[in-house]
Amino acid sequence: MDDVGQQEDGGDESALSPPTVKSQARTVTIDQFIVYSATFQVPTFYFSAHQSDGSTLGLRDIEALRLLNAHSRPNSEMNSYAITPIASPFPLLSQGDHPTLGTPCWYFHPCETSTAVQEILNDIGEMDWVGEDGLARWMGAWFSVLSSAVDLRM
Amino acid sequence: MASSTPTATTLFRRLCWDGTVPIEVKIDSKELPAGSDRTLESFYIRAPRVSYLPLLIQEVKTFLFDLVLDEASAKDMKTDDWWFEAEGGALLKWHWPVGLLYDLHLVAHPAPDFQMKPFTIILHLASPPTDKLLFTPSIETCKQSFMGQLKEADFLRWGNTKRVTSLRKEDQDGLWEGIVEHNFDDFWRIASKIAPSPNPLAPPLTPNPSSPTLPAPSSRPASTQPPSGSDRDNAYSVRSVPVRIYLPDGPVIQDLVPPFLEDGLPHSLSLFLSAQLPLLFKPSPTSSLSPVDPNAPKSNLAFALIQGVIAPLDCEMAWLGACMSGADGWVNVCIGLEK
Numbered sequence: 001m002d003d004v005g006q007q008e009d010g011g012d013e014s015a016l017s018p019p020t021v022k023s024q025a026r027t028v029t030i031d032q033f034i035v036y037s038a039t040f041q042v043p044t045f046y047f048s049a050h051q052s053d054g055s056t057l058g059l060r061d062i063e064a065l066r067l068l069n070a071h072s073r074p075n076s077e078m079n080s081y082a083i084t085p086i087a088s089p090f091p092l093l094s095q096g097d098h099p100t101l102g103t104p105c106w107y108f109h110p111c112e113t114s115t116a117v118q119e120i121l122n123d124i125g126e127m128d129w130v131g132e133d134g135l136a137r138w139m140g141a142w143f144s145v146l147s148s149a150v151d152l153r154m
Numbered sequence: 155m156a157s158s159t160p161t162a163t164t165l166f167r168r169l170c171w172d173g174t175v176p177i178e179v180k181i182d183s184k185e186l187p188a189g190s191d192r193t194l195e196s197f198y199i200r201a202p203r204v205s206y207l208p209l210l211i212q213e214v215k216t217f218l219f220d221l222v223l224d225e226a227s228a229k230d231m232k233t234d235d236w237w238f239e240a241e242g243g244a245l246l247k248w249h250w251p252v253g254l255l256y257d258l259h260l261v262a263h264p265a266p267d268f269q270m271k272p273f274t275i276i277l278h279l280a281s282p283p284t285d286k287l288l289f290t291p292s293i294e295t296c297k298q299s300f301m302g303q304l305k306e307a308d309f310l311r312w313g314n315t316k317r318v319t320s321l322r323k324e325d326q327d328g329l330w331e332g333i334v335e336h337n338f339d340d341f342w343r344i345a346s347k348i349a350p351s352p353n354p355l356a357p358p359l360t361p362n363p364s365s366p367t368l369p370a371p372s373s374r375p376a377s378t379q380p381p382s383g384s385d386r387d388n389a390y391s392v393r394s395v396p397v398r399i400y401l402p403d404g405p406v407i408q409d410l411v412p413p414f415l416e417d418g419l420p421h422s423l424s425l426f427l428s429a430q431l432p433l434l435f436k437p438s439p440t441s442s443l444s445p446v447d448p449n450a451p452k453s454n455l456a457f458a459l460i461q462g463v464i465a466p467l468d469c470e471m472a473w474l475g476a477c478m479s480g481a482d483g484w485v486n487v488c489i490g491l492e493k
Contacts, residue, residue: 038408039306039396081295089326090305090319094298097247100405111305111315 027052028065035099042113043139045146046098046105059083059093062106068093072148108149116145163351164342166477170461171338173203175256176272179214180241185279187227194222198272202336203253203461204481206300207238207246207275208291209334214277237282237291241274245283248291249299254400254486257459261490262402270462297330300482304329307396307483308348311475312387317348333481341481349483350389352476389413390420395475397485399430413472423458423474423487424467431456431489435467459488 033046049057049065058080062068073092074085082091091109098105120141129137146152179197186192197217201210211233223231238246246255259273301318308318318326325344332341389395390413399407407430415421428435433449434456458465460478465487469478479485 038410039310081292082298088319089323090301091298094302095295096299096302097406099408102405109302111309 028057030065030067031105033098033105037110038099040110040113042110042117043142044107044110044113045150046096046107047150048103048105056104059106067151069149069151108146113142113145117141120144160351163477167342168338170478170480171202171204171341173253173461174200175203175253175462176270177201177210177252177256178272178274179210180274180276181218181222182276182278185281187223187230189224189227191222201252203251203256204333205252205336206250206296206333207248207252207255208293208296210252211236211291231279235280235282237278239276239278241276246275249296251480251482251486253461253480254488257462257486257488258400258402260462261400261459261488264490264493293334300330300333301326303482303484304348307479310394310396311350311392313393317387321347345481348387349479350387350392350472350476352389352473389472389476392472392475395421395471395485396479396483397426397471397475397487399427400486400488402488402490411471411475413470413475421471422467423465423469423471426471427456427458427467427487427489434489434491438467454492456489456491459490460485 028049028051030047030049034043035046036042037044047067049062049067051057057065059078059082060080063070063078068083073083074087076083076085076092078084082094084091090111093106093108095104096107097103117138121138124141143152177199179199180195181197183192183195197214199210199213215231215233218231238248240246240259256273260270265271305315305318308315321329321344325347328344329341332338332344392413393410395411395413397408397411401407409430411421411426413421415425419425422438424435424438428437428450433451435454436451454467458467460474461480465474465478471485474485
């Protein structure tokens, strides 16, 4: 990419640019949401990314922002509308309506979330947490799972 | 309804499948190339309720190419930039089934005598609003969205997505092909492997009121094997019926819908709606457990439209899930206000 991408918080990524072309900074806004999935009964991560002129970013542009951690992903294929594991017809990441706002967003499919979180909790070894403490630790494990897929510092 | 036989189930599924809605497609004449016949601005389609707008594009293309555009423009016309808008400016959710779009339009704009007037949509041939439309309506994204809905419905019913994910690839693709070709037999030959069938004579679930999660399905053994094709999955032993409520100009409501309630009674539409929308639907006479809300209406202020039909409120939710759902497995309830 020839542009220098700049995040909302002022940090910028340097990118390669040919010596004769002046690179242009642009601002990308990423709206991030944690929404409860009524179907899967787990929190789900939704986000949308757009430029200052309002145009939305496609997946390849989002990938270039390094928002998504590609290395921790199972072997997958990316096209303009989804990231799908090679081994499965169902995507990891695709577009959907935000459950309360109704606006189009990208979201990580939550069907494996419970399993992934449970693995972390099993590793930690504490199974008896209940009540609010239990829920907070569950959310902690959930954020761990999420941060393996998304760079949460953005 | 309590004594539905498999034949009756097939009948209702056939009725839902064969349902159509009238759509008027108006083409934005500013976007028609020079040399087009501008007197033919509107095009009427009888669209299947279970279909999707991107699938109608082919028919619209034929009309445009045969009747409106001149030869030179027809050759250059690409459908990549086409997008739909409802009359009045609302962006249309083209990944929602056509029947749902129509019913929602009907409850938001009620005709005085409840006639089935054509739903007018505007087709733009260029300049999709990239700030609001995240993706252009392609058949691939539509298919992906459909498969995602099927998977969610599966999960709600059984707590896992094995029925959908363990279908062979040609069966998964076959479901979508059934929608594209609008072929009832092709679609249901595969869908019957994953859809529930109503049998209210099966013993009800043991209610577990203290559990914050859904109870386990009663008749399923704890097995890791996907169910065989000959299993008749009972609509009354699902964990939750896949249902969504659509309010005119409002958010989409989704909540758990167990087939039986804690007191052992079958979960009826009346009980469901008076719990979700207590200010619109009067409390059901059978819900003796909860105290009557003083703000509850004395008679219903609204009605429920399912597959274009005003549903009787004594319908059982499990039965609706088996017989009146869309092709994607979801029962879409559009709420209209009584005059």
